[in-house]
Amino acid sequence: MTRSVLAILALCLTVTACGRVADSRLNPFNWFGRDRDEQAEVVDERFINDPRQFVAQVTSLQVDPTPEGAIIRTVGLPPVQGFWDAELVEVDIEDPTTLTYEFRVAPPPVRTRQGTVQSREIIAGAAVSNRRLATVRTITVIGQSNRRAVRR
Template identity: 45%
Template sequence: MPARQIALLSLCLLLIGCGGFRDSRLNPFNWFGRSEPRETIVLPAAAEDKRPLVEAVLTMAVEPIPGGAIIRATGQTPTQGWWKADLVPQPLTEDGVLVFEFRLLPPITNTEVNTPRSREVTVGLYMSDIKLEAVREIVVQGATNARTARR
Protein backbone atom coordinates (compact mmCIF):
# COMPACT_ATOMS: atom_id res chain seq x y z
CA MET A 1 0.00 0.00 0.00
CA PRO A 2 1.31 3.44 -0.82
CA ALA A 3 1.90 5.84 2.06
CA ARG A 4 -0.86 8.15 0.85
CA GLN A 5 -3.50 5.40 1.12
CA ILE A 6 -2.27 4.38 4.58
CA ALA A 7 -2.47 8.00 5.77
CA LEU A 8 -6.00 8.36 4.34
CA LEU A 9 -7.14 5.09 5.92
CA SER A 10 -5.61 6.12 9.29
CA LEU A 11 -7.38 9.49 9.13
CA CYS A 12 -10.73 7.81 8.41
CA LEU A 13 -10.30 5.39 11.32
CA LEU A 14 -9.36 8.28 13.60
CA LEU A 15 -12.50 10.22 12.64
CA ILE A 16 -14.69 7.16 13.16
CA GLY A 17 -13.11 6.60 16.57
CA CYS A 18 -13.69 10.23 17.60
CA GLY A 19 -17.40 9.87 16.93
CA GLY A 20 -17.54 6.87 19.24
CA PHE A 21 -15.64 8.74 21.94
CA ARG A 22 -17.99 11.71 21.64
CA ASP A 23 -20.96 9.59 22.75
CA SER A 24 -19.12 7.44 25.31
CA ARG A 25 -19.08 7.77 29.10
CA LEU A 26 -15.30 8.36 28.91
CA ASN A 27 -15.93 11.81 27.46
CA PRO A 28 -16.13 14.30 30.36
CA PHE A 29 -18.65 16.44 28.45
CA ASN A 30 -21.17 13.58 28.79
CA TRP A 31 -20.78 13.14 32.53
CA PHE A 32 -23.90 15.03 33.60
CA GLY A 33 -27.04 15.27 31.50
CA ARG A 34 -29.79 17.87 31.52
CA SER A 35 -31.44 18.65 34.81
CA GLU A 36 -34.85 17.31 35.69
CA PRO A 37 -37.28 17.83 38.57
CA ARG A 38 -36.71 15.83 41.73
CA GLU A 39 -38.18 15.57 45.21
CA THR A 40 -36.33 17.54 47.85
CA ILE A 41 -33.95 15.61 50.07
CA VAL A 42 -34.33 15.77 53.84
CA LEU A 43 -30.85 15.96 55.32
CA PRO A 44 -30.24 14.57 58.81
CA ALA A 45 -28.08 17.44 60.10
CA ALA A 46 -29.42 20.91 60.88
CA ALA A 47 -28.35 23.58 58.43
CA GLU A 48 -25.45 25.71 59.67
CA ASP A 49 -26.28 28.46 57.17
CA LYS A 50 -29.28 30.39 58.52
CA ARG A 51 -30.13 32.09 55.21
CA PRO A 52 -33.48 30.91 53.83
CA LEU A 53 -33.73 28.61 50.83
CA VAL A 54 -34.78 30.08 47.49
CA GLU A 55 -38.53 29.68 46.95
CA ALA A 56 -38.21 27.60 43.74
CA VAL A 57 -35.32 26.27 41.66
CA LEU A 58 -36.22 27.04 38.03
CA THR A 59 -33.17 25.68 36.17
CA MET A 60 -29.97 23.84 36.95
CA ALA A 61 -27.07 22.86 34.71
CA VAL A 62 -23.69 21.21 35.10
CA GLU A 63 -21.41 22.78 32.49
CA PRO A 64 -18.12 20.94 31.92
CA ILE A 65 -14.97 23.03 31.60
CA PRO A 66 -11.32 21.95 31.54
CA GLY A 67 -10.41 20.58 34.95
CA GLY A 68 -13.94 20.46 36.37
CA ALA A 69 -17.46 21.78 35.97
CA ILE A 70 -19.56 24.81 36.78
CA ILE A 71 -22.82 24.10 38.57
CA ARG A 72 -25.28 26.85 37.69
CA ALA A 73 -28.79 27.29 39.05
CA THR A 74 -31.52 29.89 38.69
CA GLY A 75 -34.12 30.35 41.38
CA GLN A 76 -37.18 32.51 41.86
CA THR A 77 -37.77 34.60 44.97
CA PRO A 78 -41.12 35.89 46.31
CA THR A 79 -40.09 39.56 45.89
CA GLN A 80 -37.26 41.55 44.35
CA GLY A 81 -34.05 42.46 46.15
CA TRP A 82 -32.81 39.10 47.47
CA TRP A 83 -29.00 38.98 47.63
CA LYS A 84 -25.88 37.08 48.71
CA ALA A 85 -26.92 33.89 46.93
CA ASP A 86 -24.80 30.73 47.23
CA LEU A 87 -24.98 27.04 46.51
CA VAL A 88 -24.18 25.56 49.92
CA PRO A 89 -22.76 22.01 49.60
CA GLN A 90 -23.91 19.27 51.94
CA PRO A 91 -21.92 16.10 52.72
CA LEU A 92 -21.74 13.56 49.89
CA THR A 93 -24.11 10.64 50.51
CA GLU A 94 -22.97 7.00 50.40
CA ASP A 95 -24.59 6.48 46.99
CA GLY A 96 -22.78 9.47 45.42
CA VAL A 97 -25.48 12.16 45.66
CA LEU A 98 -24.13 15.67 46.19
CA VAL A 99 -26.81 18.07 47.44
CA PHE A 100 -26.52 21.85 47.21
CA GLU A 101 -28.91 24.10 49.08
CA PHE A 102 -29.69 27.31 47.17
CA ARG A 103 -29.56 29.91 49.97
CA LEU A 104 -29.80 33.71 49.89
CA LEU A 105 -30.65 36.70 52.06
CA PRO A 106 -33.97 38.59 51.89
CA PRO A 107 -34.12 42.29 51.03
CA ILE A 108 -33.39 44.74 53.83
CA THR A 109 -36.43 46.91 53.05
CA ASN A 110 -39.87 46.10 51.67
CA THR A 111 -39.69 45.54 47.91
CA GLU A 112 -42.09 45.01 45.03
CA VAL A 113 -43.26 41.65 43.76
CA ASN A 114 -43.17 42.71 40.07
CA THR A 115 -42.65 40.25 37.17
CA PRO A 116 -41.39 36.69 37.63
CA ARG A 117 -38.34 37.42 35.46
CA SER A 118 -37.29 40.33 37.70
CA ARG A 119 -37.33 38.00 40.73
CA GLU A 120 -34.90 35.45 39.25
CA VAL A 121 -31.49 34.95 40.88
CA THR A 122 -28.69 32.98 39.22
CA VAL A 123 -25.73 31.51 41.08
CA GLY A 124 -22.79 29.34 40.03
CA LEU A 125 -20.08 27.27 41.65
CA TYR A 126 -16.92 25.67 40.25
CA MET A 127 -16.02 22.11 41.24
CA SER A 128 -12.85 20.33 40.17
CA ASP A 129 -12.76 16.90 38.51
CA ILE A 130 -11.15 15.55 41.68
CA LYS A 131 -14.13 16.62 43.83
CA LEU A 132 -16.59 15.31 41.22
CA GLU A 133 -14.89 11.91 40.92
CA ALA A 134 -17.20 10.08 43.36
CA VAL A 135 -20.34 12.08 42.46
CA ARG A 136 -23.08 10.25 40.54
CA GLU A 137 -25.86 12.82 40.96
CA ILE A 138 -25.96 16.54 41.73
CA VAL A 139 -29.09 18.02 43.35
CA VAL A 140 -29.86 21.71 43.83
CA GLN A 141 -32.77 22.24 46.17
CA GLY A 142 -34.91 25.16 47.24
CA ALA A 143 -37.81 25.48 49.67
CA THR A 144 -40.48 23.96 47.41
CA ASN A 145 -38.61 21.88 44.82
CA ALA A 146 -35.28 20.50 43.64
CA ARG A 147 -33.59 19.79 40.31
CA THR A 148 -31.07 17.07 39.57
CA ALA A 149 -28.47 16.09 36.97
CA ARG A 150 -27.09 12.54 36.79
CA ARG A 151 -24.09 10.95 35.15
Template identity: 30%
Template sequence: MRRPLVALLVLSMTLSACGAIRESRMNPFNWFGGSREVPADVDPDSTGAANPLIPQRRTNMFRRDETVYLGQKLDQVTELRIERVADGAIIRVEGIAQRADAYDIRLVPVQTERPDELHFELQGEFPELTQSTIRLPRPVVVATHLTDQDLAGIRRIRVSAARNARESRR
Protein backbone atom coordinates in the same frame (compact mmCIF):
# COMPACT_ATOMS: atom_id res chain seq x y z
CA MET B 1 38.64 49.43 18.72
CA ARG B 2 40.07 51.24 21.71
CA ARG B 3 36.67 52.04 23.33
CA PRO B 4 35.37 48.44 23.41
CA LEU B 5 38.71 47.31 24.82
CA VAL B 6 38.60 49.94 27.57
CA ALA B 7 34.97 49.07 28.36
CA LEU B 8 35.84 45.37 28.56
CA LEU B 9 38.81 46.13 30.84
CA VAL B 10 36.67 48.30 33.16
CA LEU B 11 33.95 45.64 33.26
CA SER B 12 36.41 42.87 34.13
CA MET B 13 37.97 44.97 36.90
CA THR B 14 34.53 45.75 38.32
CA LEU B 15 33.54 42.10 38.32
CA SER B 16 36.76 41.05 39.99
CA ALA B 17 36.11 43.61 42.75
CA CYS B 18 32.81 41.89 43.53
CA GLY B 19 34.72 39.10 45.20
CA ALA B 20 36.23 41.59 47.65
CA ILE B 21 32.89 43.09 48.69
CA ARG B 22 31.06 39.76 48.72
CA GLU B 23 31.39 39.51 52.51
CA SER B 24 31.06 43.24 53.26
CA ARG B 25 28.03 45.17 54.47
CA MET B 26 27.84 47.02 51.16
CA ASN B 27 26.43 43.89 49.52
CA PRO B 28 22.62 44.02 49.94
CA PHE B 29 22.42 40.22 50.11
CA ASN B 30 24.35 40.33 53.39
CA TRP B 31 22.13 42.88 55.11
CA PHE B 32 20.05 40.26 56.95
CA GLY B 33 22.81 37.72 57.42
CA GLY B 34 22.50 33.95 57.17
CA SER B 35 19.80 31.91 58.82
CA ARG B 36 20.27 30.03 62.06
CA GLU B 37 18.11 27.69 64.07
CA VAL B 38 16.31 29.16 67.07
CA PRO B 39 13.83 27.58 69.49
CA ALA B 40 10.16 27.98 68.57
CA ASP B 41 7.96 30.30 70.58
CA VAL B 42 5.58 28.02 72.44
CA ASP B 43 2.58 29.39 74.25
CA PRO B 44 2.27 27.52 77.56
CA ASP B 45 -1.54 27.90 77.47
CA SER B 46 -1.72 26.32 74.04
CA THR B 47 -2.53 22.62 73.84
CA GLY B 48 -1.11 22.33 70.33
CA ALA B 49 -4.54 22.68 68.67
CA ALA B 50 -3.48 25.54 66.39
CA ASN B 51 -1.42 24.71 63.34
CA PRO B 52 1.64 26.98 63.26
CA LEU B 53 1.72 26.82 59.45
CA ILE B 54 -1.72 28.41 59.13
CA PRO B 55 -1.61 32.15 59.84
CA GLN B 56 -4.04 33.47 62.41
CA ARG B 57 -6.40 36.24 61.38
CA ARG B 58 -5.37 39.68 62.40
CA THR B 59 -7.75 42.42 63.32
CA ASN B 60 -7.94 45.07 60.68
CA MET B 61 -10.14 48.11 60.68
CA PHE B 62 -10.90 47.62 56.97
CA ARG B 63 -11.90 43.95 57.25
CA ARG B 64 -15.47 43.15 58.10
CA ASP B 65 -16.16 40.68 60.86
CA GLU B 66 -17.15 37.25 59.65
CA THR B 67 -20.84 36.72 60.21
CA VAL B 68 -22.99 33.65 60.11
CA TYR B 69 -24.84 33.18 56.84
CA LEU B 70 -28.58 33.43 57.52
CA GLY B 71 -29.83 32.25 54.16
CA GLN B 72 -33.26 30.75 53.55
CA LYS B 73 -34.21 28.31 50.83
CA LEU B 74 -35.38 30.04 47.68
CA ASP B 75 -38.67 29.11 46.02
CA GLN B 76 -37.55 26.85 43.17
CA VAL B 77 -34.71 25.72 40.93
CA THR B 78 -35.49 26.25 37.24
CA GLU B 79 -32.23 25.14 35.62
CA LEU B 80 -29.05 23.27 36.56
CA ARG B 81 -26.02 23.25 34.24
CA ILE B 82 -22.66 21.67 34.86
CA GLU B 83 -20.03 23.15 32.56
CA ARG B 84 -16.64 21.50 32.28
CA VAL B 85 -13.56 23.72 32.62
CA ALA B 86 -9.86 22.89 32.54
CA ASP B 87 -9.49 22.21 36.27
CA GLY B 88 -12.95 20.90 37.17
CA ALA B 89 -16.49 22.11 36.60
CA ILE B 90 -18.70 25.12 37.15
CA ILE B 91 -22.15 24.44 38.56
CA ARG B 92 -24.54 27.09 37.25
CA VAL B 93 -28.01 27.26 38.77
CA GLU B 94 -30.96 29.43 37.83
CA GLY B 95 -33.84 29.75 40.22
CA ILE B 96 -36.72 31.90 41.39
CA ALA B 97 -36.70 33.82 44.65
CA GLN B 98 -39.93 34.38 46.54
CA ARG B 99 -39.43 38.14 46.62
CA ALA B 100 -37.60 40.71 44.53
CA ASP B 101 -35.31 41.79 47.39
CA ALA B 102 -33.27 38.59 47.74
CA TYR B 103 -29.52 39.08 47.95
CA ASP B 104 -26.33 37.11 48.69
CA ILE B 105 -27.56 34.07 46.77
CA ARG B 106 -25.43 30.96 47.45
CA LEU B 107 -25.22 27.25 46.80
CA VAL B 108 -24.83 25.87 50.32
CA PRO B 109 -23.41 22.33 50.57
CA VAL B 110 -25.52 19.80 52.47
CA GLN B 111 -24.20 16.59 54.04
CA THR B 112 -25.46 13.35 52.48
CA GLU B 113 -25.17 9.70 53.45
CA ARG B 114 -23.99 8.70 49.98
CA PRO B 115 -20.29 9.38 49.24
CA ASP B 116 -20.90 9.54 45.47
CA GLU B 117 -23.37 12.45 45.71
CA LEU B 118 -23.05 16.21 46.13
CA HIS B 119 -26.10 18.03 47.44
CA PHE B 120 -26.53 21.81 47.51
CA GLU B 121 -29.35 24.05 48.68
CA LEU B 122 -30.18 27.23 46.77
CA GLN B 123 -30.33 29.86 49.50
CA GLY B 124 -30.52 33.62 49.74
CA GLU B 125 -30.88 36.31 52.36
CA PHE B 126 -33.87 38.60 52.64
CA PRO B 127 -34.20 41.89 54.47
CA GLU B 128 -37.04 42.38 56.92
CA LEU B 129 -40.49 42.82 55.42
CA THR B 130 -41.59 46.45 55.12
CA GLN B 131 -44.53 48.22 53.53
CA SER B 132 -42.52 48.82 50.35
CA THR B 133 -41.32 45.23 49.93
CA ILE B 134 -42.06 43.97 46.45
CA ARG B 135 -43.42 40.44 46.70
CA LEU B 136 -43.00 39.56 43.04
CA PRO B 137 -40.86 36.53 42.27
CA ARG B 138 -37.45 37.28 40.85
CA PRO B 139 -35.13 35.09 38.76
CA VAL B 140 -31.65 34.57 40.19
CA VAL B 141 -28.47 32.98 38.87
CA VAL B 142 -25.62 31.61 40.97
CA ALA B 143 -22.54 29.55 40.17
CA THR B 144 -19.79 27.78 42.05
CA HIS B 145 -16.55 26.15 40.98
CA LEU B 146 -15.60 22.58 41.87
CA THR B 147 -12.13 21.19 41.24
CA ASP B 148 -11.34 17.78 39.82
CA GLN B 149 -10.49 16.65 43.36
CA ASP B 150 -13.95 17.75 44.57
CA LEU B 151 -15.57 15.80 41.73
CA ALA B 152 -13.54 12.61 42.18
CA GLY B 153 -15.97 9.71 42.69
CA ILE B 154 -19.07 11.90 42.37
CA ARG B 155 -21.87 10.38 40.29
CA ARG B 156 -24.75 12.76 41.05
CA ILE B 157 -25.09 16.48 41.81
CA ARG B 158 -28.39 17.63 43.31
CA VAL B 159 -29.59 21.19 43.95
CA SER B 160 -32.75 21.67 46.00
CA ALA B 161 -35.02 24.59 46.81
CA ALA B 162 -38.21 24.96 48.85
CA ARG B 163 -40.59 23.57 46.20
CA ASN B 164 -38.42 21.40 43.95
CA ALA B 165 -34.99 19.97 43.23
CA ARG B 166 -32.93 19.28 40.12
CA GLU B 167 -30.11 16.82 39.72
CA SER B 168 -27.58 15.81 37.13
CA ARG B 169 -25.92 12.41 36.82
CA ARG B 170 -22.75 11.29 35.13
Protein backbone atom coordinates in the same frame (compact mmCIF):
# COMPACT_ATOMS: atom_id res chain seq x y z
CA MET C 1 2.21 3.95 -2.19
CA THR C 2 -0.06 1.09 -1.20
CA ARG C 3 0.91 1.56 2.44
CA SER C 4 -0.13 5.21 2.41
CA VAL C 5 -3.41 4.35 0.67
CA LEU C 6 -4.09 1.61 3.21
CA ALA C 7 -3.21 3.97 6.09
CA ILE C 8 -5.55 6.67 4.77
CA LEU C 9 -8.33 4.12 4.24
CA ALA C 10 -7.87 2.72 7.76
CA LEU C 11 -7.90 6.22 9.24
CA CYS C 12 -11.10 7.13 7.36
CA LEU C 13 -12.83 3.94 8.51
CA THR C 14 -11.72 4.50 12.10
CA VAL C 15 -12.94 8.08 12.20
CA THR C 16 -16.32 7.27 10.64
CA ALA C 17 -16.81 4.28 12.96
CA CYS C 18 -16.34 6.43 16.06
CA GLY C 19 -19.67 8.15 15.65
CA ARG C 20 -20.19 11.66 16.78
CA VAL C 21 -17.69 12.89 19.34
CA ALA C 22 -20.30 15.42 20.47
CA ASP C 23 -22.44 12.55 21.79
CA SER C 24 -19.52 10.59 23.21
CA ARG C 25 -18.83 10.04 26.92
CA LEU C 26 -15.28 11.18 26.16
CA ASN C 27 -16.54 14.69 25.48
CA PRO C 28 -16.28 16.66 28.76
CA PHE C 29 -19.36 18.70 27.82
CA ASN C 30 -21.40 15.50 28.19
CA TRP C 31 -20.18 14.66 31.69
CA PHE C 32 -23.49 15.65 33.21
CA GLY C 33 -26.80 15.37 31.40
CA ARG C 34 -29.75 17.71 31.46
CA ASP C 35 -31.24 18.75 34.76
CA ARG C 36 -34.40 17.12 36.06
CA ASP C 37 -36.98 18.74 38.26
CA GLU C 38 -38.01 16.78 41.34
CA GLN C 39 -40.78 17.96 43.63
CA ALA C 40 -39.77 18.17 47.24
CA GLU C 41 -40.73 20.25 50.20
CA VAL C 42 -38.24 21.15 52.87
CA VAL C 43 -39.79 20.66 56.26
CA ASP C 44 -36.97 21.36 58.69
CA GLU C 45 -34.41 24.07 57.94
CA ARG C 46 -32.78 23.93 61.38
CA PHE C 47 -30.23 21.25 60.51
CA ILE C 48 -27.86 23.86 59.10
CA ASN C 49 -26.72 26.91 61.03
CA ASP C 50 -27.53 29.51 58.37
CA PRO C 51 -29.93 32.43 58.88
CA ARG C 52 -30.73 32.56 55.16
CA GLN C 53 -33.71 30.68 53.79
CA PHE C 54 -34.08 28.31 50.88
CA VAL C 55 -34.88 29.89 47.53
CA ALA C 56 -38.55 29.26 46.74
CA GLN C 57 -37.89 27.35 43.51
CA VAL C 58 -34.80 26.11 41.66
CA THR C 59 -35.56 26.77 37.98
CA SER C 60 -32.38 25.50 36.29
CA LEU C 61 -29.15 23.68 37.01
CA GLN C 62 -26.16 23.52 34.70
CA VAL C 63 -22.71 22.00 35.11
CA ASP C 64 -20.05 23.57 32.89
CA PRO C 65 -16.69 21.78 32.63
CA THR C 66 -13.46 23.72 33.12
CA PRO C 67 -9.84 22.56 32.94
CA GLU C 68 -9.73 22.47 36.75
CA GLY C 69 -13.09 20.73 37.25
CA ALA C 70 -16.55 22.19 36.78
CA ILE C 71 -18.69 25.19 37.61
CA ILE C 72 -22.16 24.47 38.97
CA ARG C 73 -24.52 27.25 37.96
CA THR C 74 -28.10 27.40 39.11
CA VAL C 75 -30.97 29.85 38.80
CA GLY C 76 -33.51 30.27 41.58
CA LEU C 77 -36.82 32.07 41.79
CA PRO C 78 -37.69 33.77 45.10
CA PRO C 79 -41.30 34.88 45.78
CA VAL C 80 -40.57 38.64 45.51
CA GLN C 81 -37.81 40.96 44.28
CA GLY C 82 -34.91 41.97 46.46
CA PHE C 83 -33.52 38.63 47.67
CA TRP C 84 -29.74 38.71 47.87
CA ASP C 85 -26.65 36.94 49.23
CA ALA C 86 -27.31 33.81 47.18
CA GLU C 87 -25.03 30.84 47.79
CA LEU C 88 -24.91 27.14 47.14
CA VAL C 89 -24.19 25.58 50.53
CA GLU C 90 -22.80 22.06 50.34
CA VAL C 91 -24.61 19.47 52.43
CA ASP C 92 -22.49 16.73 53.94
CA ILE C 93 -23.81 13.41 52.74
CA GLU C 94 -22.10 10.11 53.37
CA ASP C 95 -22.55 8.99 49.75
CA PRO C 96 -19.37 9.96 47.80
CA THR C 97 -21.18 9.59 44.47
CA THR C 98 -23.60 12.42 45.26
CA LEU C 99 -22.87 16.12 45.61
CA THR C 100 -25.76 18.01 47.21
CA TYR C 101 -26.19 21.75 47.67
CA GLU C 102 -28.83 23.91 49.32
CA PHE C 103 -29.68 27.11 47.44
CA ARG C 104 -29.74 29.72 50.23
CA VAL C 105 -30.78 33.39 49.90
CA ALA C 106 -31.28 36.30 52.29
CA PRO C 107 -34.66 38.08 52.22
CA PRO C 108 -34.94 41.74 51.30
CA PRO C 109 -34.59 44.14 54.26
CA VAL C 110 -37.81 45.95 53.33
CA ARG C 111 -41.10 44.85 51.79
CA THR C 112 -40.83 44.65 47.98
CA ARG C 113 -43.02 43.92 44.99
CA GLN C 114 -43.38 40.57 43.34
CA GLY C 115 -42.42 41.82 39.88
CA THR C 116 -41.87 39.72 36.78
CA VAL C 117 -40.24 36.31 36.80
CA GLN C 118 -37.14 37.67 35.04
CA SER C 119 -36.72 40.45 37.61
CA ARG C 120 -36.84 37.97 40.50
CA GLU C 121 -34.36 35.41 39.15
CA ILE C 122 -31.22 35.00 41.20
CA ILE C 123 -28.09 33.08 40.19
CA ALA C 124 -25.68 31.16 42.40
CA GLY C 125 -22.69 29.03 41.55
CA ALA C 126 -19.96 26.86 42.95
CA ALA C 127 -16.66 25.56 41.62
CA VAL C 128 -15.77 21.90 42.03
CA SER C 129 -12.34 20.39 41.41
CA ASN C 130 -11.62 17.43 39.14
CA ARG C 131 -10.45 15.53 42.20
CA ARG C 132 -13.80 15.99 43.91
CA LEU C 133 -15.72 15.17 40.70
CA ALA C 134 -13.84 11.89 40.18
CA THR C 135 -16.38 9.90 42.21
CA VAL C 136 -19.45 12.11 41.75
CA ARG C 137 -22.29 10.74 39.61
CA THR C 138 -25.14 13.04 40.71
CA ILE C 139 -25.26 16.74 41.55
CA THR C 140 -28.40 17.99 43.30
CA VAL C 141 -29.50 21.51 44.27
CA ILE C 142 -32.32 21.84 46.82
CA GLY C 143 -34.85 24.67 46.99
CA GLN C 144 -37.93 25.17 49.19
CA SER C 145 -40.47 23.58 46.83
CA ASN C 146 -38.30 21.49 44.52
CA ARG C 147 -34.86 20.17 43.76
CA ARG C 148 -32.98 19.78 40.50
CA ALA C 149 -30.44 17.08 39.73
CA VAL C 150 -28.05 16.20 36.92
CA ARG C 151 -26.49 12.79 36.43
CA ARG C 152 -23.47 11.52 34.56
